[in-house]
Amino acid sequence: MPLALLVILDGLRRDAVSPERTPNLWRLRQRGTCFPAYRSMFPSATRVVSACTATGCVPASHGLGGNSTALLAENGRLAAWDAGSPAFLPARHTRHGQALFRPTLADRLAPHDGAVIFSNVSPGAALAHDPNRSGRVLHRVLAHRNGVEQAPPSDITLDAAGDARLTERFLEEVFPATGTGPALGVLWLGEPDASQHANPLGSPAAWAAIANADACLGRVMAGADRRRAMGEHVLLLAGSDHGHETVEAVIDVDTELAAAGFAVGDGLVAAANGSSVLVYQAPGTDPTPLLAFLRSRPWAGAVHAGEALVAIGQRPGAEGLVAAITMRRHNGMNEYGIPGMTLVAKPAAGKPDRLGCGQHGGLGAAEQAPVMVIEGPGFAAGAQDHGAAAPIDLAPSILAFLGHGDAGQPMDGAPLQSRPSQEPAA
Ligand SMILES: [Zn+2]
Known part of the structure; x- marks a missing residue:
């Protein structure tokens, strides 16, 4: 059974990646292909990028326009909304008959072993991966599995310790001791974004958050290695959703x-x-x-x-x-x-x-320089792909790896496997 894994270190700037600061991400660069021209979306904000990642589409297509946004009522009046609220996507569903105007990876993979999304950012961003409850979502204030609401976990905090506990739960779910795991596992860490909002970039607290997030990625890489040692194909995508200024x-x-x-x-x-x-x-x-x-x-x-x-x-x-x-x-x-x-x-x-x-949120140089490294079939070890790439390309890449096309519902992004712009390691 092929397995796709996506790990997001929320808010990590590309220039923060180094052998000393992010040893696991650095090691992954030697094992996979990195994307030096990878950009965020606009706004360069987590709820927006979550919806773009889930649907493979830009905000103009899926409809979640901003971390903070508005809903236009039928009577022509506007209501301001915080898209981080767990009530936002249900409100969009009430207004438009759909929470998002495009299917998510969880929707698309529901007939094919499904998707699990463990997210430690805002509730609205977690729900943007699966507003129709087609798969499994675990977040500190909301959880569901296959259409059924579940009690959220009580021990997941928005900090490095919470990210570490979420990672352990994630590994148990995507690498089950018995039975079949999902086709896709998404682990969206809350750090270093949370610490970078509360501390200066480059401060000891910010670097510590980056190191902890990188350690979580290291545990997922070890799990992927064990799975590959059993002869299974694994696609591992790791990086960030936006940078910070x-x-x-x-x-x-x-x-x-x-x-x-x-x-x-x-x-x-x-x-x-x-x-x-x-x-x-x-x-x-x-x-x-x-x-x-x-x-x-x-x-x-x-x-x-x-x-x-x-x-x-x-x-x-x-x-x-x-x-x-x-x-x-x-x-x-x-x-x-x-x-x-x-x-x-x-x-x-x-x-x-x-x-x-x-x-973050704008088009600034560092905001628009997040990280993406992909390891697996179609992504040569140590290669660099200097072509344009963005979060909307992740869903098409994941579906191509798993052997599922767009099923007649096209995405705005395109698969990143084996592109002409991929340059082999020197
Ligand atoms: Zn973010």
């Missing part, structure tokens, strides 16, 4: 909009996504004055509207989306010499933004 200042976008005379509420939502903002307006409103105001703001690095939204994977008009702002940033260094400084938008909910600590 350092918060240089926090901008209260809602207060600025209100001061300029724009009525923030059920006709206008500015959803903070760290270093980006998604701006929604009720249908029938001329967006011209709003766009002109946003473009005049010194904290706005770029204001993407119309075709510029399409180019970053968003659908203009979806839930009333009129613009995405990427906050102003530069390549200067923080106190620990880690490059990438950004302004962020003050969040309505979710993780607090701490000055001098890590954040």
